[in-house]
Amino acid sequence: MLRGRTVLVGVSGGIAAYKTCELVRWLRRREAAVVVVMTPAAERFVTPLTFEALSGNPVITSLWGEQKHELVLPDAARRKTTGKVGHIDLAEAADVMVLAPATADLIARLVHGEAPDALTTIVLASRARLVIAPSMDFGMWRHAATQENVRVLRRRGAVIVGPASGELASGLMGPGRLADIEEIGAAVEQAAARRASLAGVRVLIGAGRTEEPLDPVRVLTNRSSGRMGFALAEAARDRGAEVTLVAGPASVEPPLGVALVSVTTAAGMESALKRAVAGAGVVLMAAAVADYRPRRVAHEKLKRGTAPLTLALEPNPDILAGLAASRRPGQVFVGFALETSRGIERARAKLAAKRLDLVVLNSPAKGIGGETSVVTLVEARTERRLPEQSKREVAEAILDRVLELRVARRKAAKPARAAVKPARAAAKPARAAANPKRGGKAR
Numbered sequence: 001m002l003r004g005r006t007v008l009v010g011v012s013g014g015i016a017a018y019k020t021c022e023l024v025r026w027l028r029r030r031e032a033a034v035v036v037v038m039t040p041a042a043e044r045f046v047t048p049l050t051f052e053a054l055s056g057n058p059v060i061t062s063l064w065g066e067q068k069h070e071l072v073l074p075d076a077a078r079r080k081t082t083g084k085v086g087h088i089d090l091a092e093a094a095d096v097m098v099l100a101p102a103t104a105d106l107i108a109r110l111v112h113g114e115a116p117d118a119l120t121t122i123v124l125a126s127r128a129r130l131v132i133a134p135s136m137d138f139g140m141w142r143h144a145a146t147q148e149n150v151r152v153l154r155r156r157g158a159v160i161v162g163p164a165s166g167e168l169a170s171g172l173m174g175p176g177r178l179a180d181i182e183e184i185g186a187a188v189e190q191a192a193a194r195r196a197s198l199a200g201v202r203v204l205i206g207a208g209r210t211e212e213p214l215d216p217v218r219v220l221t222n223r224s225s226g227r228m229g230f231a232l233a234e235a236a237r238d239r240g241a242e243v244t245l246v247a248g249p250a251s252v253e254p255p256l257g258v259a260l261v262s263v264t265t266a267a268g269m270e271s272a273l274k275r276a277v278a279g280a281g282v283v284l285m286a287a288a289v290a291d292y293r294p295r296r297v298a299h300e301k302l303k304r305g306t307a308p309l310t311l312a313l314e315p316n317p318d319i320l321a322g323l324a325a326s327r328r329p330g331q332v333f334v335g336f337a338l339e340t341s342r343g344i345e346r347a348r349a350k351l352a353a354k355r356l357d358l359v360v361l362n363s364p365a366k367g368i369g370g371e372t373s374v375v376t377l378v379e380a381r382t383e384r385r386l387p388e389q390s391k392r393e394v395a396e397a398i399l400d401r402v403l404e405l406r407v408a409r410r411k412a413a414k415p416a417r418a419a420v421k422p423a424r425a426a427a428k429p430a431r432a433a434a435n436p437k438r439g440g441k442a443r
């Protein structure tokens, strides 16, 4: 159900535009407020009048024209609008933007942030979730440029639905058909549910690798790229969370729009996380922490010699176990694991030993550092293996589960909170008396 949600349907110039009429009807049946935005090429396939009748809203075809009618939007969406700048208003009001059909050209423009028309301008200005249903001839779909572009958009958090395989308008057979309307609609519903699902929640994330110095120029470290932790940070940010990202060195740029704390060593990571943990509702520890650090750091660069060199190492603290040991009721703790054998069994042992709610077990076959992952979500009594997908998609699946766990943890924490209340109330008169400036008023 999409009641109270505003869905912007972006139509670009492909023959499948006629099927988008059905998508608009589907969304309306689900009680979404629908605003259709068409590119000039789309108007060659279907008239704006058709979409106007189906959506119950004026259709946006240009940034320059006078808008003839007021848009019919839910109250929540209306409150976000200024009434001054049409395309910015729409960008703010939309919960989800679904682009169907999305041509190769539209996809390429989105990758580069080009905004030559109303649709691309609105998409560029918006923070709404993006669902993209490509449709084109299969040669265009299979072209390296399109494939690369789709990968970029997926990495940025867009959901790509289809294309389906079958007979194309050209008469050729292959991938390129617009996905089924139900499939696109289901992706819109899922995107709407995820949007704002962590609004106001403080999410603390440990990411990247740590580097333990041996001497002024050498370090002990590992091959973790930081991608998983950064994907989690982006996904949480896009769900409205206040994200603190404690990041060690990484092979990719950290996301924008989060509070970034850069660290290098395990000790640095531990103290940064400890400072932030009390206020966090969710803790996601995806960092690849070095298990050992050199006992002594040489002040001078170690010299090459002919005799074997023995390094004395001492264990780093288990940061996550330390944080979870003093967890507050209602907090959700998630750890990661990579095992080369007996993965589930060991992940479950870690879950118990570190007092976690969920361990994300990485498949050893996929290793670390790549763009996709195969993970299993391991909990005390259940385990769920996810298909190979981008780290952003894995992040979304983890956050979906975190939300469910959060509800359960907060429910379990409630009686404890209620029990605290009478004690606080009893303490009030004493506090008021001790602070005469407040005049003893109950606050």
Ligand code: C5P
Residues within 6 Å of the ligand: 206, 266, 285, 286, 287, 288, 289, 290, 291, 316, 317, 318, 319, 320, 321, 334, 335, 336, 337, 338, 350
């Ligand atoms: O015990 P293991 O290293 O396999 O556990 C992995 C999980 O524990 C990861 O979430 C990792 O970030 C965290 N960890 C930690 N401090 C360490 C080692 C691992 O917080 N010293």
